[in-house]
Amino acid sequence: MSTASDARFWDRSSRKYAISAIADQAGYERTLDRTRALLRPNDRVLELGCGTGTTALRLADHVQGYLATDISAEMIAIANEKYAAGPIPALVFRTATAEALTPAAAQFNAVLGFSYLHLVRDLPGTLRRIHAVLAAEGLFISKTPCVGDMNPLIKFALPAMRAIGKAPYAGVFRAADLRRHICAAGFDILATENHATKGNEARPYIVARKI
Template structure:
């Protein structure tokens, strides 16, 4: 039996959960979404890209602001849900495209705005994904990256990555704010605003959304219960396993 590739693993993890991500309150709202909309502003002639769109919440927030939104994702099942929900909301300027972040089938300099939210920690090759964002943006185009971030402290980072991977085997790596700034600069972006937020993850819905196997749920709870004080305090681990993570928004322009 052949072993699936990383992209096949991502697809198999997220395709069956497409409706769960559409319904997820964690994904449907947030200060980062509102800040993204404020940074983009009203651009009726602009074309925007939502890279790794998942349930489509960034695309839906962008649609009233711009002329067209291309919602791009690796999962065709996710895209079918996004397409249906866009139609239900009357957002006829949202179109979908199936692709990995590292190999966008879009012409160079074809977008005014490119955003990605809660997707990059699944990318197999972050520098390649950022290079694609840079390639498809027009000169001076706006890029906005939003994701869960590591604190940049080895002890805390190791614990977060461990919980993430046990919950979801398609997880690759959460990245620190300093690492993101360096990666964006290396890709050819001028980094502007950086904003940090705190996001509480309710444990039961967090593992249910990904259909985490019971053995892995038990392993996560065991790790949490054995966590040292510094870890418990930073992530505000609660009795039921709920905890709080850092998220980040970085705004950058194509040089």
């Protein structure tokens, strides 16, 4: 298993993913509202793991520049199809990962990672790269499943599902572990919130500032 196999999984899943319903629409809207309030008109924003571009298309017209990236070329293709139906000048979609970005060439005021960090294979390394591409005092905003805080059966089922191609790689960590890794990468955590409207789904919304 590798990042290449992860990309192939999401390529295969892209069309089904594109038509799937958001499990907690009200919680998603709360996340969008909170994020929008944190972004400024002159900000340059990077979104990691943008999928088919739903969030980018909702946020990009509020900032100066918005680069939305995903490991899956097929996800980005669908995002560009959506973009063609309603272009936003500030928005660009690109197939890329955090590790592929060059810090010297890409200084962002905010980096967004929604349902992203649990899918990366090197969590500390990815967080260090996010820190590197942020401008001074830039914000990192994350909302991702903390599998270690979920039903224990999930973490035992994941390896079997991956073995038959029914699931991508997913890291198992608790919210406390995630906060510790974020701080170790050079961030000050400003807020940890629960945006779920259907109970606590172990997907903390975390706002952190580069220090």
